[in-house]
Amino acid sequence: MxxxxxxxxxxxxxxxxxxxxxxxxxxxxxxxxxxxxxxxxxxxxxxxxxxxxxxxxxxxxxxxxxxxxxxxxxxxxxxxxxxxxxxxxxxxxxxxxxxxxxxxxGPPPQAIELMGDKAAAKEAAAAAGVPVVPSGDDGGMPVIVKALAGGGGKGMRVVRDASELEAATAAARREAQAAFGDDRVLIERYLERPRHLEIQVFADAHGTCVHLGERECSLQRRHQKVVEEAPSPVVDAALRARMGDAAVLLAKACNYVGAGTVEFIATGDASEFYFLEMNTRLQVEHPVTELVHGVDLVEHQLRVAAGEPLALRQEELVPQGHAIEARLYAEDPAAGFLPATGTVRVYREPTGEGVRVDSGIRVGSDVGTAYDPMLAKVIAHGPDRATALARLDRALATFDLAGVTTNAAFTRALLARDDVRAGEQDTGLLERVLADLAVDPPPDLVAAAMLAAAGTGRPAGPWQRTLAGHGEARVGDGRVTVDDREWAATEVALGDDGIAHIALDGVRRRYAVAVGPDTVWIGRDGHHLEVATERRAHDGAGALSGSLEAPMPGTVLLVHVADGDAVAEGDVLLVLESMKMELSITAPHAGTVAGLDLAPGDRVTLRQPLVAVVAEEEGNA
Missing domain, CATH: 3.40.50.20 (Rossmann fold)
Known part of the structure; x- marks a missing residue:
């Protein structure tokens, strides 16, 4: 062929x-x-x-x-x-x-089947002489419950107390069934503060198998990778060869053909590493490997599938420079990283030396909850890690996007940390420092949004709106006042491409802006904000005191109560699912359930009233 x-x-x-x-x-x-x-x-x-x-x-x-x-x-x-x-x-x-x-x-079905079953894959790795993680069936804690099928952190739970194991296993099974149609799980010992390192392997049908070094994927949230880089800041040539040899051993043992990734969990200095799983496909983070090795992995996939010998030689596969990738997710870090939805109204990718963007969206794209929340990948390459980090930060800051909230500003704050810049990272770091990474939108965003909505800094008479969550805003006579703060507006230049240049208090900034009848979407430096007029009160549960709104769009997974039920503070009322993530809606206080008109399978929108918990004194009023 x-x-x-x-x-x-x-x-x-x-x-x-x-x-x-x-x-x-x-x-x-x-x-x-x-x-x-x-x-x-x-x-x-x-x-x-x-x-x-x-x-x-x-x-x-x-x-x-x-x-x-x-x-x-x-x-x-x-x-x-x-x-x-x-x-x-x-x-x-x-x-x-x-x-x-x-x-x-792709690889042979037999290899996919073997490596797709985490228990069987672990046995195969051990048989091939690859070190494996100890099992968690000896009662020791902590342990991790993992779906046998799939990956991406779906169907995965860390358990630190034996009393929580049963509930965590049930939740992991539900999530695995929803994500992969297979609810089987395994339990392994959980290593505290490990690194997540993975080796890219490639094999052809003629017996050749090579590795293309490692990727560091330790910056994760909820077991989902956020930032990946190549090479790892703690792996030297000797350790790279050891890990690569182990990965190649496993690939050869399962008669692998094509692109694959062998994932390892490692100690902080990576001197000890254990087999985690093998992904029998191209990885999301494959661009960092492509950039440091100067290869096109998809081209090699196609050529190997056509029966060609692999045109890669192990002795020539030495990483050059450094590459870092950030995943741009439709999510709201300020709201606990709940999924964000909307329509992309302004979209312009960053440019510059060493910057690559792999994206699946454009102006007009509707971002919902039916699919994974990743919108794009921003990758930067440079002669060294410091240069790659600087280029990635600049790219995230100049990614013009309005209409959907993303994690861009949060990722910039993460990459700016001293420990991350020093390469001192582990799979739990991001979760531990979340509070330190809270980044409020800059105050000028609301003022700039009002000026964009007015179209000028000097309308004929005061232009005023009551904003949801921001009080009253007024624009007139070259000034804009938002919630008692006044700004001097000296320039308002709105482009047809959604890019605006607005000067506030003498500082001229660039914004991505889209203006609707009652809403302005605005962004700069990775921050995104939706500024809307006050919404009319909702009917049903929304009209009741104690109403609980949907913190994310999604599907009702479970309903535990009915109208008239008495509940205590903290009781789970219902469970929502969105993008394979479960979220429990709990009672904020003791009271009686009212206004519930939902059943499992119902779709809900962001901020839709779900149910009300009426306190006893309210019910007797």
């Missing part, structure tokens, strides 16, 4: 990874086929990945193998690239692709 026999290539995914695969396929002269669901299909603003391919086929679900194979048949595809997530590590789908006469651009 030749490389061009792979085309057209069906990309069984969406968002930035679908766009990234299509870019390389196109560069190699291969036609591409994309898939798109109803949730991603808006004729006025089609998903960005639909325009990145030559042909897009509508499917019912990205998780339905039959639908994906139907799309391949309709478009005449001859191969399938699964990207990551969705069905990328589904051995059944890989087999179905091959049985349909198509080429699977």
């Amino acid at each position: 030749s490389l061009h026999d792979l085309g057209p290539v069906l990309i069984a995914n969406r968002g930035e990874i679908a766009i990234r695969v299509a870019r390389t396929a196109r560069a190699l002269g291969l036609e591409t086929v994309g898939v798109i669901t109803a949730a991603d299909h808006d004729p006025a603003h089609p998903a960005a990945h639909a325009d990145a391919v030559d042909v897009a086929v509508a499917v019912e679900s990205y998780l339905d193998p039959a639908e994906l194979l139907r799309a391949a048949a309709v478009a005449g595809a001859r191969s399938v690239h699964p990207g990551y997530g969705f069905l990328s590590e589904n051995a059944g789908f890989a087999r179905a692709v091959a049985e349909a006469g198509l080429t699977w651009i």
Whole structure:
């Protein structure tokens, strides 16, 4: 088979990874086929990945193998690239692709199956001579409960007290079932303050297997990676060779072909490391490896799938410089990192030497809760770690985006910490320092938003609005007053591209701004704010004292109470699920449940009234 026999290539995914695969396929002269669901299909603003391919086929679900194979048949595809997530590590789908006469651009189904079962993978690693984490069945604490299928922190719980193990296991099973359709879990000893290091491996069908060094992925929240870099600041050439040799041993033991990642958990100095799992696909963080090694991993995936010998030699794979990646998530750090939703109204990617952005959104993209909250990846490369960090910070600060709240400012604060800059990090660091990373939006955002809404610093007469959470704001005579603070407005220049330059108290700043009838979306330096007029009181539960609103959009997973029930402070009333994350809604005080009109499976929007808890004195009033 030749490389061009792979085309057209069906990309069984969406968002930035679908766009990234299509870019390389196109560069190699291969036609591409994309898939798109109803949730991603808006004729006025089609998903960005639909325009990145030559042909897009509508499917019912990205998780339905039959639908994906139907799309391949309709478009005449001859191969399938699964990207990551969705069905990328589904051995059944890989087999179905091959049985349909198509080429699977990934490892053999047997390897996917073996490494996808964490218990079996651990046994295989031990048999291959790779050090493994001790099991947690001896009653010692702490332990970690992990889903046997999948990854990305889904179906994972750390338990420090034996009395919490049963509830944590049940929650992990539910989350694993929702994310992967498999509720099996295993329990292992949990190592305190470890590093998370992973080795990129690549193998061909001719017996060659190499590694492309390590990635440091220790900066995590809720077991989800936030920042990744290559190489690790604590790994030298000798240790890199040891870890790489172990990863290659495992890959060869399971007859691996293609791109894969062997993940290790390590001590603080990384001198001791243990097998964690193997991801049988391309990783989200693969760009940092590409930048320090000067390779295109997707190109090698395609060439190896076509039967070509691997064009990589171990002795030549020495990292050059340093690369760091930050994941841009649609989430609100100020609200406990709950998912953020909205429509992208202003979007302009940062530029500059050594900066790369892999994105799945553009102006008009609707960001909901149906899929993962990652919007884009911002990657910076430089001759050394300090340069890469500086370039990444600048890129995050100049990423013009309005309409959706992101973690950009939070990530900048994280990267500015002395311990992070020194490379002193572990998987628990981010959680421990969350309070130190609280970054309030700068006060000028509201003032600038008011000026943008007014369109000028000098309207004919005072221009006034009552703002939700900000009191009253007035604009007139070259001044803007927000909640008793007054600013001098000396310049208001609004561009048609959503970029505004506004001078307040003599300081001219650049903002990303979108103005609606009752709302202004504004951002600068990684901060995002939605400034809205006061909303009308809601009906139903919203009209009752003690009403509880949805802190995030999502789906009602469980309902534990009914109208008229008496509850105590802290009782769980219902459980919401969004982007595979569960959140319990609890009673703020003792009282009686009222205004509840929800059932499991119901969708709720951000700030939608859910239920009220009426205190006894209120009920008797």
